[in-house]
Amino acid sequence: xxxxxxxxxxxxxxxxxxxxxxxxxxxxxxxxxxxxxxxxxxxxxxxxxxxxxxxxxxxxxxxxxxxxxxxxxxxxxxxxxxxxxxxxxxxxxxxxxxxxxxxxxxxxxxxxxxxxxxxxxxxxxxxxxxxxxxxxxxxxxxxxxxxxxxxxxxxxxxxxxxxxxxxxxxxxxxxxxxxxxxxxxxxxxxxxxxxxxxxxxxxxxxxxxxxxxxxxxxxxxxxxxxxxxxxxxxxxxxxxxxxxxxx
Numbered sequence: 001x002x003x004x005x006x007x008x009x010x011x012x013x014x015x016x017x018x019x020x021x022x023x024x025x026x027x028x029x030x031x032x033x034x035x036x037x038x039x040x041x042x043x044x045x046x047x048x049x050x051x052x053x054x055x056x057x058x059x060x061x062x063x064x065x066x067x068x069x070x071x072x073x074x075x076x077x078x079x080x081x082x083x084x085x086x087x088x089x090x091x092x093x094x095x096x097x098x099x100x101x102x103x104x105x106x107x108x109x110x111x112x113x114x115x116x117x118x119x120x121x122x123x124x125x126x127x128x129x130x131x132x133x134x135x136x137x138x139x140x141x142x143x144x145x146x147x148x149x150x151x152x153x154x155x156x157x158x159x160x161x162x163x164x165x166x167x168x169x170x171x172x173x174x175x176x177x178x179x180x181x182x183x184x185x186x187x188x189x190x191x192x193x194x195x196x197x198x199x200x201x202x203x204x205x206x207x208x209x210x211x212x213x214x215x216x217x218x219x220x221x222x223x224x225x226x227x228x229x230x231x232x233x234x235x236x237x238x239x240x241x242x243x244x245x246x247x
Contacts, residue, residue, distance in 0.1 A: 005056055018244070022239065023240045023241070025226060030046065030237060034049075039057070041070070071090050071105075076090070076130075076134070091126040095244075099244060102244065104241055107229055110198070110201055111125070111126060111127070112152055114150055122244060127197070141209065147210050148209060158221045159218065160185075163221070164189065164193070170184045183200045198217075
């Protein structure tokens with residue numbers, strides 16, 4: 001028997017007409033190693049199971065699944081204005097239209113949801129370290145008129161005690177902003193560092209003029225019962241983080 005999905009509802013002061021959610025791995029139809037609420041149709045899972053899982057999310061929103069755009073994410077900084085025709089290749093999406101979900105998938109990378117205080121525009125960004133370093137969050141902020149009117153929510157990602165990277169990753173961030181040094185500490189392996197994606201995201205958002213930043217306290221790698229993690233498991237599913245204007 002399939003259990004009810006466990007959803008994470010952002011704890012932030014979003015306008016009343018804005019709804020947002022981040023899924024966990026529980027409450028779906030997929031079997032191991034994609035068990036069970038996998039939304040990725042590119043990871044080897046049974047397409048029928050993925051379709052059933054997507055219907056569960058659509059039911060929660062009250063929006064037909066045909067209106068969803070599960071993007072082809074490529075670790076870049078491109079944004080798509082929704083609604084848009086399929087296929088959509090981008091790492092962020094934005095809309096000002098009601099009942100059009102902005103959604104990104106992740107399994108260690110950082111999902112970031114955005115809305116303005118008026119509740120008239122929303123966005124979702126997929127920020128792996130490459131996209132984060134290249135400016136995907138700055139690109140998200142640029143989709144809005146005024147950064148000071150924005151709020152951002154950082155969803156489940158790999159935590160700072162588990163995300164070990166090479167020196168080239170640290171150098172790439174520091175080259176963009178010397179403040180990034182604070183987000184790296186020596187790793188377990190020689191010449192490696194533990195990177196804090198949440199801290200790096202907060203730095204980038206703050207520099208872009210965003211003052212209201214929420215979330216950012218999970219670790220997908222360290223919680224296998226609750227979250228998919230590509231770094232931990234290799235073959236695994238993808239969680240979804242989405243935001244939409246309800247009315």
